[in-house]
Amino acid sequence: MIDLHGYGPRLLEGALVTIELAVLSLILAVLLGLATASAKMSRNWVLHRLGTVYTTVIRGVPDLVLMMLLFFGGQIGINMFTDWLYYQFDIDIFINVNEFVAGVCTIGLIFGAYMGETFRGAFLAVESGQIEAGRAYGMSHALVFRRIRFPQMMRHALPGLSNNWMVLLKTTALVSVIGLSDMVRVAAEASKATREPFTFMIIVAAIYLLIASVSEWGFARLQKRYDVGFEEVN
Amino acid sequence: MESLTNWLDNLLADNSIFTLQTLSYYGDGLVTTVQLVFLSLIIGLVLAIPLALARGSKRAWIRLPIFFYCYVFRGTPLLVQLYLIYYGVVFVEGIQDTWLWVILEKPFVPALIAFTLNTCAYTTEIFRGAIKSTPRGEIEAARAYGMSWALMLRRIVLPSAFRRALPAYGNEVIFMLHASAIASVVTIMDLTGAARFVYARFYAPFDAFLFVAAIYLCLTFGIIYLFRYLEKRLLAHLKPASG
Amino acid sequence: MKFSKLLSIGVLGASMVAGVANAEVRDIRIGVDVPYKPMEYRTPDGELTGFDIDLGNAMCAEIGIQCEWVVQGWDGIIPGLQARKYDAIMSSMTINEQRREQVLFSEPYITPPSAWFAPTDTEIETPNEETLEGKTVGVQRGTLQDNYVTDMYGDVADVNRYATADDMVLDMDSGRLDIVFLDFPIGKSTLLDSEAGNYQTVGEKITEPKEYFGEGFGIAFRQRDEALAEAFNEALATLKENGTYEEIHTRYFSE
Numbered sequence: 001m002i003d004l005h006g007y008g009p010r011l012l013e014g015a016l017v018t019i020e021l022a023v024l025s026l027i028l029a030v031l032l033g034l035a036t037a038s039a040k041m042s043r044n045w046v047l048h049r050l051g052t053v054y055t056t057v058i059r060g061v062p063d064l065v066l067m068m069l070l071f072f073g074g075q076i077g078i079n080m081f082t083d084w085l086y087y088q089f090d091i092d093i094f095i096n097v098n099e100f101v102a103g104v105c106t107i108g109l110i111f112g113a114y115m116g117e118t119f120r121g122a123f124l125a126v127e128s129g130q131i132e133a134g135r136a137y138g139m140s141h142a143l144v145f146r147r148i149r150f151p152q153m154m155r156h157a158l159p160g161l162s163n164n165w166m167v168l169l170k171t172t173a174l175v176s177v178i179g180l181s182d183m184v185r186v187a188a189e190a191s192k193a194t195r196e197p198f199t200f201m202i203i204v205a206a207i208y209l210l211i212a213s214v215s216e217w218g219f220a221r222l223q224k225r226y227d228v229g230f231e232e233v234n
Numbered sequence: 235m236e237s238l239t240n241w242l243d244n245l246l247a248d249n250s251i252f253t254l255q256t257l258s259y260y261g262d263g264l265v266t267t268v269q270l271v272f273l274s275l276i277i278g279l280v281l282a283i284p285l286a287l288a289r290g291s292k293r294a295w296i297r298l299p300i301f302f303y304c305y306v307f308r309g310t311p312l313l314v315q316l317y318l319i320y321y322g323v324v325f326v327e328g329i330q331d332t333w334l335w336v337i338l339e340k341p342f343v344p345a346l347i348a349f350t351l352n353t354c355a356y357t358t359e360i361f362r363g364a365i366k367s368t369p370r371g372e373i374e375a376a377r378a379y380g381m382s383w384a385l386m387l388r389r390i391v392l393p394s395a396f397r398r399a400l401p402a403y404g405n406e407v408i409f410m411l412h413a414s415a416i417a418s419v420v421t422i423m424d425l426t427g428a429a430r431f432v433y434a435r436f437y438a439p440f441d442a443f444l445f446v447a448a449i450y451l452c453l454t455f456g457i458i459y460l461f462r463y464l465e466k467r468l469l470a471h472l473k474p475a476s477g
Numbered sequence: 478m479k480f481s482k483l484l485s486i487g488v489l490g491a492s493m494v495a496g497v498a499n500a501e502v503r504d505i506r507i508g509v510d511v512p513y514k515p516m517e518y519r520t521p522d523g524e525l526t527g528f529d530i531d532l533g534n535a536m537c538a539e540i541g542i543q544c545e546w547v548v549q550g551w552d553g554i555i556p557g558l559q560a561r562k563y564d565a566i567m568s569s570m571t572i573n574e575q576r577r578e579q580v581l582f583s584e585p586y587i588t589p590p591s592a593w594f595a596p597t598d599t600e601i602e603t604p605n606e607e608t609l610e611g612k613t614v615g616v617q618r619g620t621l622q623d624n625y626v627t628d629m630y631g632d633v634a635d636v637n638r639y640a641t642a643d644d645m646v647l648d649m650d651s652g653r654l655d656i657v658f659l660d661f662p663i664g665k666s667t668l669l670d671s672e673a674g675n676y677q678t679v680g681e682k683i684t685e686p687k688e689y690f691g692e693g694f695g696i697a698f699r700q701r702d703e704a705l706a707e708a709f710n711e712a713l714a715t716l717k718e719n720g721t722y723e724e725i726h727t728r729y730f731s732e
Contacts, residue, residue, distance in 0.1 A: 057451065059408075059454075060450065060451040060454035060455065061412070061447040061450050061451055061454075062411070062412035062413070062414075062415035062426065062450055063412060063415070064415040064416055064418075064426060065415055065426055065429065065443055065446055065447050065450060066447070068426075068429075068430070068433070068439070068443050069439065069440075069443040069444065069447065072433065072439035072443070073439035073440050073443060076439060076440075166309075170309075170310065170311040170312070171311075172311075173311035173312075173313040173314060174311075174313065174416070176313070177313075177416070177419055184311065184313060184314060184317075187314075187317075188317060191317070191321060192321075195325070196325075197317065197318065197321040197322050197324075197325065198318070198322055198325065201314055201317050201318045201321075201322070202318070204310075204314055205306070205310040205314050205315075205318075208309060208310045208311060208314070209305075209306065209309045209310060212309045213309075
């Protein structure tokens with residue numbers, strides 16, 4: 001193992017935190033994105049408005065500001081609630097929002113808004129004739145979604161999805177500012193203690209590039225799978 | 235001016251957080267943020283045009299370094315780039331004794347360099363895409379007219395590429411505004427820096443960060459409307475004919 | 478080890494800890510901001526150490542409870558206490574009136590002054606409004622030194638605010654800062670005792686006015702945890718009597 005003035009193992013641990021954070025946020029973002037896309041396409045006026053406000057506000061404010069608001073403010077908000085429980089009912093519970101949870105929630109929340117836009121566009125791109133054909137075959141709504149709408153939507157959504165993932169991956173670096181020991185924070189601490197910023201920051205940059213390249217390759221394979229039945233257009 | 239200050243004073247009399255002093259922090263922060271974002275975008279844009287052209291060069295020794303630069307700067311977090319430049323320049327041997335240090339000493343210029351290099355990489359890719367998708371017919375027509383390469387570039391390729399790049403570039407501008415929030419990490423008192431100061435001093439996260447979020451939201455809307463207006467003016471010919 | 482802990486917390490979304498209201502003193506978690514050498518810092522392998530850590534652990538042992546240290550950035554440290562991320566703060570926190578409105582303090586366990594530090598070739602002899610004019614002053618964000626410098630010299634000098642003392646030292650080394658204002662022991666350990674040794678204190682050590690500089694470092698608790706604060710006060714008194722305090726003190730302040 002590369003020692004790096006004793007920081008090697010911690011840097012590796014930090015890299016794992018980064019990956020874990022990115023993957024969990026991605027899952028949350030995809031779920032939120034699907035919900036938002038449905039809300040925005042819904043005929044229900046309230047849902048539609050809610051979806052629009054969410055995507056507009058989130059995409060209008062810097063990630064770092066949202067993260068600080070949620071991390072510093074979110075806990076106080078939750079505590080107001082638990083304090084209220086304590087004074088009203090003498091129930092003393094404590095819900096801890098740590099940096100990791102705050103990071104996943106904020107990044108998930110931010111990218112949920114971007115995913116929502118991606119999925120909405122992709123759902124709209126599925127020809128309505130196909131959905132009607134499915135219905136005519138007697139498929140249920142759920143079956144139409146599973147067999148027709150979802151796989152076809154994914155074909156259209158994948159480029160946007162892969163793009164969002166790349167941006168999300170880089171956004172995880174911001175959690176180092178609110179105190180989570182991801183690889184950027186470990187590298188920053190190490191550079192300051194050893195006075196060798198180049199060594200540590202370039203290693204971190206290389207790890208990011210590696211993750212990005214691997215996921216690019218993965219997305220290309222996925223795209224190929226969902227493109228089955230479509231000719232490549234040059 | 236006097237009366238305005240008095241009026242503000244009265245308005246803020248019951249408020250322990252948003253005093254004239256903290257509001258002036260937010261005001262200065264707004265100026266710093268706008269300066270930082272505007273300057274990096276302009277310089278990045280100017281550098282990106284030749285880079286985007288060279289990126290499509292047939293010669294590998296021109297094309298590959300630019301590809302590599304874009305790949306690295308688009309593939310790594312801006313925060314890492316900022317750390318590298320802010321803390322990295324310090325370790326260049328003897329830099330403190332040169333005239334360069336006068337400008338690199340303050341955090342503003344290192345941050346500006348990091349932001350410019352970053353936005354330039356993204357803008358280069360945006361333009362390259364736009365130039366690549368120039369309709370063949372336009373180029374053939376220009377050639378048929380006997381235009382030189384330079385004239386064709388100036389009259390045909392670049393203007394039409396600019397228009398096609400406009401929506402994507404609008405997103406890049408918003409992205410840069412939001413990314414600039416990390417300037418506060420290297421002690422710059424930008425908008426986010428002001429919010430962090432107010433938060434640390436008064437332990438009031440909601441007041442400090444909601445207020446600054448609202449300012450960013452307004453700035454974002456301003457940019458969106460500006461680009462919508464530009465698109466309407468410049469892309470009018472691309473709209474499907476109404477009817 | 479740490480990773481699997483993160484994982485379990487991350488997957489759960491939020492960990493819920495049920496406690497008993499107003500029970501006798503129980504095992505607690507203590508918030509601390511690192512690095513702030515020699516008060517609290519990490520060894521390269523990540524272990525926490527320092528005067529506060531050793532003294533805190535000794536106090537916990539004296540009371541007979543388990544104490545777990547939680548690292549938290551300075552600018553979120555009081556909100557974190559109120560937010561019950563931890564039950565106490567022992568992190569070179571000066572007792573003053575402004576903070577008393579937010580938290581309950583123990584008796585002061587050490588009383589260090591603040592001091593100005595600058596390179597040995599500095600032209601500043603006594604820091605005041607004239608000598609600091611146009612200079613760049615470094616402080617840690619949200620500290621009493623930040624409040625003092627901002628209020629006294631914020632109009633004449635550039636105030637650079639840092640998240641940690643290490644950031645500040647690096648910018649001091651590189652020449653980005655003309656002078657910094659720090660707790661004396663921290664400045665001594667990070668600047669005066671540094672290998673290059675090219676720093677000095679400037680002007681007098683500062684302990685007045687009390688509205689800024691308070692009464693020394695105390696352990697902060699939530700207002701309602703009076704029993705806990707009392708337990709720590711008693712433990713401190715015992716440690717001072719039996720010599721343990723003196724032993725820890727010489728371990729970190731060898732003057």
